[in-house]
Amino acid sequence: MEKLGIGIIGCGNISSAYLKAMASFPILDIRGVADLNGNLAEQRAAEFNVEARDVAALLADPSIELIVNLTVPKAHVTVAMQALEAGKHTYSEKPLGINFAEGQKLAAAARAKGLRIGAAPDTFLGGAHQTARAIVDSGTLGIPVGGTATFMCPGHERWHPNPDFYYEVGGGPMLDMGPYYITDLVNLLGPVERVAGFAAAPRKERTITSEARKGERIPVHVPTHVAGLMAFANGAVVQIGMSFDVAGHKHVPLELYGTEGTLIVPDPNHFGGQIELLRKGCAFEPAATTEPYADGNYRSLGVADMAHAIRSGRPHRASGDLALHVLEVMEAFHKAAETGTTISITTKTERPAPLSESLVDGRIGR
The missing domain is CATH 3.40.50.720 (NAD(P)-binding Rossmann-like Domain)
Incomplete structure (x- = not known):
């Protein structure tokens, strides 16, 4: 070609x-x-x-x-x-x-x-996520029920040489990391219909600890801890947490729940990773990745x-x-937090x- x-x-x-x-x-x-x-x-x-x-x-x-x-x-x-x-x-x-x-x-x-x-x-085109998509499409999980999406860290000022933009308008954990998680969820479950959310900014300044500008303080202009719910058009309800304020946690990046099973989906910031599948009445077992583009960046x-x-x-x-739909969903979490209401999503994808x-x-x- x-x-x-x-x-x-x-x-x-x-x-x-x-x-x-x-x-x-x-x-x-x-x-x-x-x-x-x-x-x-x-x-x-x-x-x-x-x-x-x-x-x-x-x-x-x-x-x-x-x-x-x-x-x-x-x-x-x-x-x-x-x-x-x-x-x-x-x-x-x-x-x-x-x-x-x-x-x-x-x-x-x-x-x-x-x-x-x-x-x-x-x-979401990576082999692990396309394999997870095939498992969902096969009906192995039964009727989609819900799931969780979790990204939590202490902040990007630990490693990025110029982290300022992560804390300016257009930054924050939802707009920075949310695209990976929400895009993969749309790939797995389809479009989002409604959003509810809460947001917080515990600190007004951050101290850079990466070497080039170590010790310099930068202002925070956006929420740095966002939590909420997404109601999908297929009926599933997924909890989401995105944070630059958490020292550590034990949540997996993505879990999907169905009436017949649960699926552990690896980090959507990467193309590969280990998938795990639990069938109702059984234990979690590794699921082999069957699609390409899982072995690198x-x-x-x-x-x-x-x-x-x-x-x-x-x-x-x-x-x-797809990107516009995800952008509307991400902005809806902030709107929901500001207004105390549930936000309906207008875009279809x-x-x-x-x-x-x-x-x-x-x-x-x-």
Whole structure:
């Protein structure tokens, strides 16, 4: 299949994972990388043997069909809109935008121009999560009842060299980590209909403990502990907890409950991991992963799937509709906390098709 020209805007921490993984997908032809910090773009270019260019040059290049937007969250929609204006499809790091209104604006602009938007996370396409999806679809769990989704840590200032944006508007544990969990739950259970939630910000400042800026204090502008419930269209009710304020815990990342069994789903921030299945009346047992892309960090699998979809004319899986739905759900937790009410979700999205439908010889596009 004809390669798709790719331009990458944003050369921060996550760009290394993308550039490394893109080598796994022959359809992706990286035509250049750009960053407002030219030195950073030059470093990434040298590291991965690609060309460093400025943003305007990438957007003007007719050989580039898809812009991969790896900027900080508050710049996601601005950069994606620039890509659309240049006549290019765009795929953004998570979240799609820092609020639902700007996500809607981006989706409307893409529709008007007949272009595609996509967004991370794509980890739900990993082998462990696609295998979990197959178990759910097989009916092994019976009627879906509920589940839990848990991410809790002391905060990203422990390791990130510049953690400020995690505590600015558009950050916080829900918008930062929620996309992995909620996207995977939509993959497993379908769309969300209603949300209830509570939120807290126990500290107004955080102290950076990563080496480069160790001891520096940064302000907190968003809730850092969020808990709530999601009522899914299929009837399941899932508890969720996202926190940057917890020293440690013993919850697994994802549990799904059905009338006939329980499924332990591994960390949705990764593509693989151990699945465990309990059938009613029995004990938990490991479940073998049967789908590909579970043996590494394939952060760009969603980009590759989108490229193949553009070439073949089918829907892509890490889609704008999915990302917009997840963004609305995440914002609804904050609205529910502020208003003390249950929030109805207005967007509708289909469960993405199983990745197995697009595999050839066990891999996408081969």
